[in-house]
Amino acid sequence: MPPFGAVQDAYQVPDFGPASMAFPDFFEQVMMPGVEMSNHTSVVPPDVSNFTSDFTFDAGDFDFGFLASGLTRPPTAQGHRLEDNSRVPGTDQTTHSDVQLRSEAFKRSPWSWNHWIPERSSHAFSGQDVIDVRQERVDARDQLTTPDSVRLVHCDLRHAERDRMIRVVTQVAHTRLTMPSFPSLELLEDLVDVFLLQDSSAIDSYIHSATFASDVTCTELLLAVVAAGARYIALAPVWKMGLVIHEVVRIAIGALLERDNKATRDLQPLQAILLGLDIGVWSGFRRKTEIALSFLQPLVTMLAWSNAFMKFSYQDVIPLPDDADDVLVDKWRAWTEREAKKRLILHTFLHDSQLAILYAKNPLISPAQIMMPLPACRELWLAPNSHAWRNAYLRLGPPSQAETPAMMEFFGHNAVLDHSVGVYDKVLCMLVACHGLGHEIWQYRAHARLLAGWKKTNFRRDRRSDHSRLQRDLLDDLTSFQAHCDLQASSTPEIMLTLELLMMLLHVDIEDVQTFSGKLGEGEARRVFPKIQQWSQNAESRVAIFHAGQIFRVARTFEKTRLRDFYAVALYHAALTLWVYGMITTSAARKSGRQSPSAATQRLSNTSHQSLIQPPRIPLDLTDDRAARSFQLLGQGTAGVYNLQSEFMPLSSSRGLMGTAASILKDNFPQSSNGLPPLIENLANLMGEIGKLSGHD
Template sequence: MSAETDATTIRPSKRARAPSNADNVSSLQCQVCHRTYDRLDHLNRHLDSHRNERSFRCRDCSAAFNRRDLLLRHQSTHAKNAAEGQPNLNRPVERAIKACNACVISKVKCDNYRPCQRCLKKNITCTTQIPDKNNVPVSDSSAPVEQTSDRLLSQEEPRPDLMYPVDAFMDAATLNRGISEIYHETANPPQALSNFFEQIMVTQSDFLATDYLHPSAGLTAWLPETDWLGEVDLFGADFMPAIDETFNSPSLNTGRVGTTTTPGGTVVNDARATNSGDAVRRRHAVFKQSPWFWVPERNQNAFSEQEGITLDERQVDLALSPHQPHASNVVIPGRLSQQSRDQILQLVLKTAPSQVTISSFPSADCLDKLIKVGIAKRTEGDAWIHPYTFHSDTARPEFLTALVVAGCICFGIPSVNKTGLVLQEIVRVSLRELAERDNGVMRELQYLQACMLWLDIGAFCGFRRKMELAESSLQVLVTSLRRAGRFDDVRYSNIVLTSEDDAEELSRKWYQWVELESFKRLVYHLFEHDIYMTMVNHRQPLLSYAELTLPLPASESLWLAPSAEIWKARMMNMQLASSRPSMRSILQEPGSVSCLHAGFDTHIAHSAYIHGLASQVWEHCQQAVLLHDMSDASSQLWSRSRQQKLQECLRDTNIVLDSSTALTCVFQQFLQMYLFADLDTITRFAGRCGEEAAHRAYIALQPWCKSREARTAIAHAGQVLQAARAIPPYQNRGQDSFIIYHSIMVLWTYSMITSDCARKTGFNTPTQVEVAAIPDGPTLVFLDDARCSNQSALNAFIMMNTGIPCLRISDGDAGAQSEVQDTAKSDTCDLRYPWQVMKAGVALLDATHPDVDRETGPPLIRALCGLMEELGGLQS
């Protein structure tokens, strides 16, 4: 053994050389490894090594370090090269064919000369010994990662295809003894070499920044001259991320190369080699057909894809609809006159005189039925259009046409839906032209309500062009309401009733009160719409919860009073509240939302509170992205405490949600999932933004999938699916479909990366036949069961990663398994198999519209199901 090797392996550690007197033990102790320090800056530097965030980055190359002193040491190498006139090469340096023993032990670059330049400079012996193949033990691929370094560092024969010189050309006994002594002296466990899956899953520049190329904090003290990243060339530039195997059926590890197990359990031969970037490119190609990608084409306009208005009035019948268009029992007075019908026809002809063909236009009775269905549907939720003060004779034709569109999409009949899509473009273009002709309409209630109607319909319709236009046009409505002061409390005065009010004065006050309440409900509906767009499209919200100081809307009993006299009677019997709570006030005092005065709409208040928390969750996640690479401990502590506070607030809303709809419960569980999962990174991993973005996302998601945060996220994702099954059939909205899709993507990503991690470490997932053969197998933890049924097993999975996470693939209708899961009518989805996760998601979305063929169902559900089937390899 060389002199350098001897000096390295027998040198005592700094901790061993320290006095062992008990009086010197400091109270500054690391809570992870329980080491103690005398100075706070030493403890902080030690904690940086545990966090492994590599916040200190070199400006001259891609190297990153956990400690500032390591960065300064690395930068001194650049300064030395600059002083000597040597260029800092960013390209990989040519590897040595055989590294000498001294360079192997020190983990530094070697060359092909003997003696090498480093040994010659240090005047030490330079020897190279090739291990005897017959004496080197074969590495057991199924052994645990925690095995000793002699098994981890030995192989049956050299692997030139991996281009890793360390394990191919060294004295195994010398290496094992030297490395193990260093690790034992520094009180660090042996670390396994990088495996093949990690090598092929990252590009060269990203791979050089991974954890296992940086030594532990104790080991760096022994090697002050080592530049860990400067001249390392482990893999060629042609190594690109590829996870083709994860798109296949579960793999059976039998020791043979190229075997794959199909979903039916049949083992087939798979001779294909891992392609560099084919899997990512295929995923990106799939996303080009998703609802998010729209590439504008030349010579295309608003009516290029419209076939014209060919509505058969006989199909506008509630009895012909596959479902009930609305569940409201509100009776809307009045009928659409022939004059109003002609105004709608005139608007269509003026807006698109030559682009849209009209073979026949619906009658006044047909349009009246569609308008009333559109208004009644709005009263099922936050009811932001008042049904009893609506008069078609005085309404703007743009508003009437928007209500016709809202009624068309409720029937579920393809021909009626197509007519609604044509009229939706008419509304969008005519509203823009109306504002150009008369700027005053931008403050009128009907104009703003018509804008909100077409934005609601277009944002989640499933047609890419309409969705992008609706998202980009939302800013106009927000600006109009903000400039009109409708977000502020000062614009909403109290209406005082007296016993002396005659019929005319009472009617005037009622209409004035209805207009103010309509603005309130419109603003809160707009805020919720903006939050949905933010969460599902990953974009900045346009409204702030802090600027909404307008009062909460009045109770539903007051709002749906059919006449001024009934409204007055209910107002006089109801004691007025001393204060007027708003969005800002209920977020300042979270407990106030559960004890509101009877004069306020509790449903809207609860929904507004949840969406206000959603805005704060989004805000926190954006700040966490900025704080991720920072070394400031106080900022990290603030971010963690803020996350815990939001988690507590969302958990406390379970009491509020006892009387809320299933749609609100779905969103509440989605927010808890969103708090622990970065959906933007997950969609990038799935291929949304291309190959390079998928590579970077994979690197970021690897440590996340092993953390408790990931298990917490998938637990809430399972609860999203459980709550979604309680939604009544045909009541699933567009934003709810997106929420279900994103929850499935979180589960799928976790399944993809953890299954690959099991494959690369030798713990391949067993086939279903093998699992069935084990009588006392691991506990199945169903993430989408009711919490009361498996809370202890779920807690054990989150905290200690015990059990196998599973889902239920339901065959029944939506809402059939809201309380108790019918195992006889459902299959088990094992999260170790990614394709089963997508199958569960497709089954759930299909079940939202039972007895409806997917081709004739909602376009958004059709697009999302097709996307999940493509990603999961479930093409049929």
């Protein structure tokens, strides 16, 4: 991956030779093994499942001289920023042959072909052994936060808290980490404020900002919040510093739990663990992602063993009109801790479900486990002080915890919220319910893979009939849920995109798509090709690409800087599904001479002449889906999506399709000139590389 924020032509397309050999050798060998290959050396495609990188955090990269004057000034010209970082080592700006361009593309991180194996000497601070940020404050132009977010609180840090953080950092890594300078008090305050701002406006907020006080917050959580806040800063020295502190937190939490096992029942250490997992999984770097994926189980175990999933663990905390101020504050803090634990569980469930969907791994938390009461509404959760909380509580009159429906009950009866308007956090509950259905989609896909290997006995045919019926039932559930959300004014793009993704995954095995694309090599791609080819000829594939196109539509509606993490990868999966469908159908049409549903024109023969007829365009990313519904049934027309310039991109145009997806991602981060978050940069570049593979405009 090029350095964070480096400018490159992500869509420069190599010359793949004559138009008749437009697909590169890898896909020609897989789809048409009998065709004579060109003389070009065959180069395998990038690992399409890998959107992380091995960015080097060498000490030499930590050049903080340009920060000496602070960041309250306008950022320096982009040219200055790119003097040393705009080129990838080993490349130049001269013209390359097509084979050389492809080879270089596949060698560059994060698309190495072989499975990633960490170096034997790698450890927590390998290549990132310096903290030297001489920054005073963070300018608003460098904060990748939602513009409409309103700052509810300001965290006042004291030198005592900064000293505590320095002490933990030196204790954890005193022999492996050097600190010419530690972040200033003002910068630490800014990072905490940025995180609290972003978390408070998130659907699944789980850190209570109004009661967040640095003097009573454990040092590990303070450091985790600083590292999480650095994720929303575009300046490389700041977000790199956040990744170093993230490693400190990961090790320090383990030491804390070893020193005092009772900490497994305290809220703040659990919050710090989950924050660390969030940072690692969505960091965009291989090592951090792998470790974060591996360490969710301990958190789930701690929550389960503390009975946090159970309803009886949540006691009523009721404010009274005549409560004295000190009593009221104590009640408010007790209520917020109880509510924060609910939201911690729900965020953990969403985190687990998102990883299961994206990485096709077994989820750790079942919806049947979540028997705690529904979370309270955001008006109560975001109340700025104890008096505002009491006033809202007395006005809303929420039921007791014993009378509050359990989250597990809500999964099967979403209408329960209609009878308690304003009492519960409806948007959060609906998002969690989406992922409850996501678990059923995951089980359906796992069952489909098992069925594919079973012999067609009468017993197994019954299983297949049940499997098809399950698909119809799940589609009905998702469609009904989507219709219910469409009627709600509180529905959000996050919910709608999740539903579209689930409906897409119900009709396509994303593992097969990635395998055909080259994830596991040519042999595995050849093995899965007949299955993908058969899928592309059925109506099921057209349903899948319709919902993939709808993901493009919903992604455009996200608030600025919100299309990141899970939702950014979901857009990538949608683009990959459309790309594979377009490639397969175009290849089939090329071999048979028939019209492809992803081609731009249709050629008809008669006795006198050949004429070109323009087939109807089928935009998959518009809300008016009558033509798209007809396409799903009949397969007639040219399917495609519109780019940001309102130009129609047929699915046969790989570069146009992938360029559109990458543009949607980048357009969600318009403010800073100092680069994109690493994961977003990785995804945009990966889609640019994939767009080049078929050689189609």
